[in-house]
Amino acid sequence: MNVDFSIEDVVKKRYSVRNYKGREIEPTKRKAIESFIDSLDNPFGNKVNFHYLDDKDIKNKEKLGTYGVIKGSKQYIGTTIKLEPMALEALGYELEAVVLYLEHLGLGTCWLGGTFDREGFADAMKIKEGELFPIITPYGYAAATKHEKEIEMRIMIQADKRKDWNQLFYKNDFKSPLTSEEAGSLAFPLEMVRLAPSASNKQPWRILLKDGDFHFYEYKEPGYSDRFPYDIQSVDMGIAAAHFDFSLKEKGIKGHFNTTSKPELKLSENMEYAFSWIRE
Structure with missing residues (x-):
């Protein structure tokens, strides 16, 4: 591709x-x-x-x-x-x-x-x-x-609005928001994720920078996927991965995704690990 x-x-x-x-x-x-x-x-x-x-x-x-x-x-x-x-x-x-x-x-x-x-x-x-x-x-x-x-x-879903950085991106734990200055060369891919579309504009992605790698988590909106036999917000997580990956490639930043680098963290209710991006 x-x-x-x-x-x-x-x-x-x-x-x-x-x-x-x-x-x-x-x-x-x-x-x-x-x-x-x-x-x-x-x-x-x-x-x-x-x-x-x-x-x-x-x-x-x-x-x-x-x-x-x-x-x-x-x-x-x-x-x-x-x-x-x-x-x-x-x-x-x-x-x-x-x-x-x-x-x-x-x-x-x-x-x-x-x-x-x-x-x-x-x-x-x-x-x-x-x-x-x-x-x-x-x-x-x-x-x-x-x-x-x-x-x-x-109007109902506030289609043109997006969550702020401090609601989506974190460092080391989910109590410490990540700033664009701290993200450095990765600020652009993160901003492209922030602007991504999502079902009902819920923006379920939460991204944690830890030890140089980025870990993607899904905030599962309570009851949102109940009418489906699958988690519809998992599709949104794939959209986030696409925006992140395409932006990285555009800037020549190398890395890869996996599902095996889950950090040891105590997560709040409705938060679930999805996948990680490991810098090369």
Whole structure:
């Protein structure tokens, strides 16, 4: 996978698009998107499957729905995995790579994990039995204006706001916030994580700098994932890993992820270790 565009530019420019133009996506862009998806990988080693859906190929359009959240979209990308350790994180990592690439191409997207007719889309995308189908995204050219429900949703989740550094990043323990000055050359990747999208803008990632390595933890919002047979916020952790990793590579900083470097720490309720990034 080759991320050959400015991470900062696309991260700062992108927003969730819920209202789309009818404009067709050019064949050259479609081909570029498929080639990019074919090249994807992730640091966790899990297989992520991608599925395409075009409006003109849908026979029973009335069966597909997004509960009024998405309007005007003619194309969707879906993702499936086998439910196993780190698979949801792998999905978040790879699909966020696609989302950022689509933004680079001038195309809008919107993560959908709960507000879509899963059964209808699974049938239209020919999802195989036994595959977990957690997330889809529409994609296309954004309309000039936002629809009423979109505006309401953005206000409700405070879509343009992000937590401050002292709520997300720490050193040695979770009582000592990490400053950007202390982060040094890693301040940029951390800031790109801070700006990342997440389900309902919950921003569940908490990152701890200890002995030169960065350890990612998930703050599990009580009750948030209860309506799913999996932890939907694990996908957000994969998104955070993507922003961190792509930013590091852009700056030429080498390291690798693992799940075996968990620090010995007493954690507060609802906090859970996810993975670590080890500098090389």
